Amino acid sequence: MxxxxxxxxxxxxxxxxxxxxxxxxxxxxxxxxxxxxxxxxxxxxxxxxxxxxxxSSKDEVLLEATYAFEDRFLNALQEVLRTDNLWEALGLALRVSTIECRSDVAQHEREVQKLIQNTPSLMARQLEVMDHLQAEAASRCCLLNPQAARLDEGTVHAVVGSAFSCYRTAELRLDVDATSDEAGKALSLLMQALKPVALQD
CATH class of the missing domain: 1.10.10.60 (Homeodomain-like)
Incomplete structure (x- = not known):
């Protein structure tokens, strides 16, 4: 550049x-x-x-953090997808995205998220973005991950959805002042406990 x-x-x-x-x-x-x-x-x-x-609108100002998370996650996932372990790849991409998100202006992003949650139209838009993100992640997993290639597409979508559920639950359980290390550890422990049966050795 x-x-x-x-x-x-x-x-x-x-x-x-x-x-x-x-x-x-x-x-x-x-x-x-x-x-x-x-x-x-x-x-x-x-x-x-x-x-x-x-x-393009005042809505987009608040949704910018959601789009930034989408970009961070997909970029991180692309880097690790060729490993054979799909669950570990998803966990690593989510941890990297969480750490980067928390190293930005964390307080600002928490306030933005609170506003989104209290505004139904914005919450609906955010859910659409997250649904799109999970569908895109599942498609990339099917194309690039050896373990995902051995599974049917519906199972891969369910696995990706499970990983995001772990991420959301870990975020909700953390104190607002949690460090990036604490965030990553909480996510890792939850994903370790809830690894899908379809991915068990």
Whole structure:
């Protein structure tokens, strides 16, 4: 990547983070439904037209963390899928994604998640993204993982869904101040206890 392009990417990321922080503050103080794109843009000192260069809607500001998790997970999974052990590959990809997520601005992401959970339309959108993520993960597993290739497609989808259930349960059981090591350990223990019968040696 050349220097001007790299600088533009860094600048774009910084502006997106500024918009996200302003939106979260406004949502917290005023409520999601009462907040408009015009409010957020004004808080950052930009026009609504400029806002739309970075986000397509106020919903997308809150869902950005979900899309980022999707990218992190699929990239991590791609790196480990060729191992024969499908359950270990899924666990490793989820642990890497969890650690990276918690090393970002963790408090910000927890507040965003709380807002999503309290807004039915956003929760529905997030569930759609996670369903798509699991379907994409299962497809990649079937194509690239030797153990998954020996199973029927429905079983692979169920295995991926089970891994994500472990991830969600581990996240819910953790204290908000949990470290990335604690998050990874909680996930590993849960996945070890709940390894699907279809994958037992």
């Amino acid at each position: 050349n220097q001007p392009l790299k600088f533009r990417e860094v600048a774009k990321r910084a502006i997106r983070e500024q918009i996200s922080a302003a939106a979260l503050a406004r949502f917290r103080d005023q409520g999601f439904h009462e907040t408009t794109v015009e409010h957020i843009a004004a808080d950052v000192g930009m026009s609504t037209r400029t806002f739309f260069r970075y986000f």
